[in-house]
Amino acid sequence: MMARMKRLSVIIPALDAAAGLGGVxxxxxxxxxxxxxxxxxxxxxxxxxxxVACSRGATVMSARRGxxxxxxxxxxxxxxDWLLFLHADTVLGPAWREAVVDLMASPDGxxxxxxxxxxxDDPAPWARFVERCxxxxxxxxxxxxxxxGLLISANFxxxxxxxxxxxxxxxxxxxxxIGRRRLVTLDCDAHTSAVRYRRGGYGVRVIRxxxxxxxxxxxxxxxxIARMYG
Numbered sequence: 001m002m003a004r005m006k007r008l009s010v011i012i013p014a015l016d017a018a019a020g021l022g023g024v025x026x027x028x029x030x031x032x033x034x035x036x037x038x039x040x041x042x043x044x045x046x047x048x049x050x051x052v053a054c055s056r057g058a059t060v061m062s063a064r065r066g067x068x069x070x071x072x073x074x075x076x077x078x079x080x081d082w083l084l085f086l087h088a089d090t091v092l093g094p095a096w097r098e099a100v101v102d103l104m105a106s107p108d109g110x111x112x113x114x115x116x117x118x119x120x121d122d123p124a125p126w127a128r129f130v131e132r133c134x135x136x137x138x139x140x141x142x143x144x145x146x147x148x149g150l151l152i153s154a155n156f157x158x159x160x161x162x163x164x165x166x167x168x169x170x171x172x173x174x175x176x177x178i179g180r181r182r183l184v185t186l187d188c189d190a191h192t193s194a195v196r197y198r199r200g201g202y203g204v205r206v207i208r209x210x211x212x213x214x215x216x217x218x219x220x221x222x223x224x225i226a227r228m229y230g
């Protein structure tokens with residue numbers, strides 16, 4: 001079906017992501033029609049990330065380290081009518097194609113932007129709390145984070161000026177320009193690694209994330225927020 005519809009480019013920024021990247025790309029390629037192209041933008045990995053991407057048929061390019069920089073670099077070479085930005089540790093649910101096609105085919109889809117429902121790969125109750133908070137933040141505040149993916153038409157992306165070269169908060173910066181009313185939560189989950197939460201503790205990570213977001217809205221330079229984020 002997707003082959004007869006508008007072409008989709010998936011853009012994945014990566015840095016030392018070999019452990020999980022294979023599963024991310026495999027899900028994108030599994031069953032039915034694959035995306036028009038998968039572009040992995042490497043920020044200087046030393047763990048075989050590029051080998052994993054190449055072995056699964058992805059286009060690999062290099063860019064200066066920094067998620068905003070890498071996302072912008074991938075979008076600049078993408079050939080698709082639609083762009084799907086996806087983190088290297090985020091595996092989409094089996095229904096991702098149907099959800100994507102629905103938005104791409106909708107009459108006003110080229111001015112709407114899709115995000116997925118966040119799911120963490122951890123059975124802990126704290127993980128469910130984080131997921132609920134992410135859902136509320138997306139629906140009420142219009143502030144989904146990059147680990148929920150971002151599906152946007154190439155023309156709309158370009159009209160917004162694309163991702164900016166920011167050390168952190170490039171996702172928040174983008175969705176603020178998109179606007180809450182243009183955001184759509186797609187009927188599909190995005191399963192994301194909870195390693196950062198487990199490493200430092202859920203409570204600490206939740207508080208730190210909220211503090212970093214507050215700093216951003218208060219005008220603290222992203223380079224300083226990145227140091228606090230850890």
